[in-house]
Amino acid sequence: MSAPSRPLRSHQRSLSELVASLARGEASGIHDILAAVTPGGGKSLLPVIAAARLIAAGIVERVVWVVPRDSLRLQAEEAFADPAWRAALDHNLSVRAADNSPDPSRGLAGYVTTYQAVAAAPALHLAEMRRHRTLLVVDEVHHLPALAEGEAGSEAGRSEAAAWSQALLPLFRAAHLRLLLSGTLERADGRRILWLPYRTENGAPSPDIDAPGWAVIGYSRAEALAEKAVLPVNFGALDGEASWLEGGRTSGQARVGPHRLSGSGPSATTRPALFTALRTGFARDLLREAFFATRRLRAERRRRRGLRNTDAVRGLGKLLVVAPDQASAQSYHAMLQAWMPEEQARRDVRIATSAEADAHAALAAFRLTPEPAVLVTVAMAYEGLDAPEVAVVAALTHIRSRPWLEQMIARATRVDPHAGDYADQHALVFHPDDPLFAQFRARIETEQATATRPRKRPAGAGSPEPRPPAPTDDGIVPLESNALGLRYAMLRPGPSVALARPEAKEGDTAPVPPSRIERALRARVAAMVTAQAVEDEAELRVTPGAPLPHRYNAVLKRLFGNKSRAAMTAEELESALAWLERNRLQDHLHLLEGDTRYAWSTRRRWAGMERRPG
Structure with a gap:
């Protein structure tokens, strides 16, 4: 096998060694592999490593990779098609992004599908699993809740996630080997995760990482920092004041505020103030800070490389704007376009929400081409988006759950192979300076170990599910808000990790899935x-x-x-x-x-x- 142009990360080496042992018959008792990799930590290469080794050894014949959202199917295809990793891993496998048409593999090494597709046609996918010895890869497995007693029958599916679990459970049972990927091993609703073994620890269920037949591979932030797989992160915390009407639009309701976003700690006014700020003047001020920071970064990188303003090249840095809802996303999109000349606005600013017909095309263009340089989204791009050029994030979101925010921040921590030396890159995240975000910062600054054991869910944490709940504050009518001051802080020791691929050169041809x-x-x-x-x-x-x-x-x-x-x-x-x-x-x-x-x-x-x- 040819030597890789860059060494694999520690968790990728661990998986490579494990599957090599399986291929040699030395680990025949292992049927389940759990990769607990911190968000952005390079999980997308693990299925490629496993499939390449196991198919070559004849242990499995096909790979079926199930992802939580349609936007991730093409990224999974690209992971197999990436020419640099093909050379590094010495493989020639291809998979295809399949729908529910017959013969989803079409003669290739396997296919990629979604939870929703499996739930819509479970018999089709189960038949494929039974037809071949299959490696089943389940991405972000924490989205699948364990089915309660009696829930696996015909009455299952009170929720979309339970319906996914019901449809996928037979595939788990039929697979020859299973590779489960996750950035967090806890669910916001407190339920266990489908298929994972559990034990009781201090009176609470905890994943049993020593269960027979299981191998667990972890990748912590500390390991990622030691391997220089993550960019340093600066936070720009913007404080402000907000005022709103309490009790809705009914006449006679009292005005509340102005209240500071930062305050002295979480209180009854924290969430209403945040809800108001994200929909009024404060949002415009934070968005402006992020926009002009991105413009300065791109101008500086152009200057260093001797480029003209009209040169469209990779590696200049991009801005990801995460909005609280679709209406706000539309408003932010209009603001950003208003700050540019008309022609540049059409070229450089895109929006990707479930309401937009061309959302997936906008995501693909943002990821794979020099322009657009700005993407506005709600939840489509927060988890698993492989866009190393994102250098700035405007975190205009109401969600304060640790897994969700970690995923969002990880969009900016990936090393961009087109942006020059590692030492010249860093991530910049602008966010409201509210106490809940401050608590999140404090947790991830001190958390070093890989998340192989669930932590007690903090009070008020939101859902890490791919489609977060819509922000609703009954009785709150936002009136106005404004920014008061911006402060910067460097994250210690780094939030999450990013996969630095084998060297990619300017002008490389992108793989065609x-x-x-x-x-x-x-x-x-x-x-x-x-x-x-x-x-x-x-x-x-x-x-x-x-x-x-x-x-x-x-x-x-x-x-x-x-x-x-x-x-x-x-x-x-x-x-x-x-x-x-x-x-x-x-x-x-x-x-x-x-x-x-x-x-x-x-x-x-x-x-x-x-x-x-x-």
Whole structure:
């Protein structure tokens, strides 16, 4: 095997050694691997390491990787397609981002799907697991609650997460090996996590890391700092005042405030003040601080590299804005665009929320291209977003749970291979200076060990689930707020970690995942079918009936084993393209004989077609 261009991180080496032992038959009693890696710690490479070693050794035949959100499917594809890691790990495996169409692997080493897709078609995925010896990878497994007594039956699914667990549990049982990934081993609702073994410790359930058949791999912040896998983090804490009406818009309600955001500690006014601040003038002031800090950073990096303002290159630094809700995200997006010339605003600022039709395209562009440089989101991009160019975060979110905030901060702590030396990079997080955020800061500054044992859930912690609860403060009508002062602080010893990939050079070609290749091939096939139909309709006398492109698509389907384009592999799509370049579909309309939907087509095949009168 060729030597990696950079050494693997300690947890990646540990997994590599473990799967090598499995391949040699020295760890045959291990069937479950739990990787408890601090957020941003490079979990996405672990399935690649495991699959490459285990498939090569014949221990497993396929890998099925289940992620909590659709936006992570393409990132999982890219982890396998990354040319630097292909060379480092000496593998040539590919997986595809699959939907619930038949044959999700399409001849590749496996596929990536989502919790939601499995819950919608559990039989399809279970059949795939049973058809091959499978390595099942479950990303962010803490989103799956253990099913209570009687909950695994037909009445399960009172919540979306319980429905996910119900659908995934048979896949756990059918898998040959399981690799479970998580940045935190605690759930905000206090429930146990699906499949994990537990023991009672001090009267409370705790994951049993010594359970038979289990191997646990951890990666703590201290280890990441020692390996220089995380960037230093500066916090810009902005204090302010807020005023609101108590009790809703009913007349006669009293004005409350102004109250300081910082205060002397959490109190009854902390959350209403934060709720108000994120929707009024304070939010504009914090956003402005983050925007101009990003602009200064990009200008300085351009100056160091001798670049013009119009040069579009990687590594200049980007801004991620995390909003409390979709309405606020729209408002922040408009503010940011107003601070730029119109053309630059259209190019540089994007929004990605579940309400936006092009949200996934915006995420992909933000991650993979020099522009846009600013992304506004709510929850789509907080967990698992692999965008090393994010250097500044505007934390305009109401959520104060430790796992959620750790995930958010981790978006800015990844080492950017395009941004120069490690010593010249750092993350900058702007946030409201409220007592709840201060408590979070104090916890992560002192927490060094890997999170293999759950900690007591702090009072008032929010949900770490991928779709956080909507911010609702019954009876609160925000009136106004303003910023009072900004203070900076360096985080000790660093919040979370980031994977520094093997050296990536400016101008490297980005890997093209299999699903994108398939989409491009399907589009080309569709274009060629349509072109033939247009040419033939212009020449022939066509009477009413099924549109000619529809008939031609049916002919092509019959020519290729009665497979639709959506079900074809990339190789089959390429064969269809090659066939269309040499043949005419009109010569094969006889394949539709006997199908009443295309009766006109079969009665008037090419040989007997009447030409249009000249």
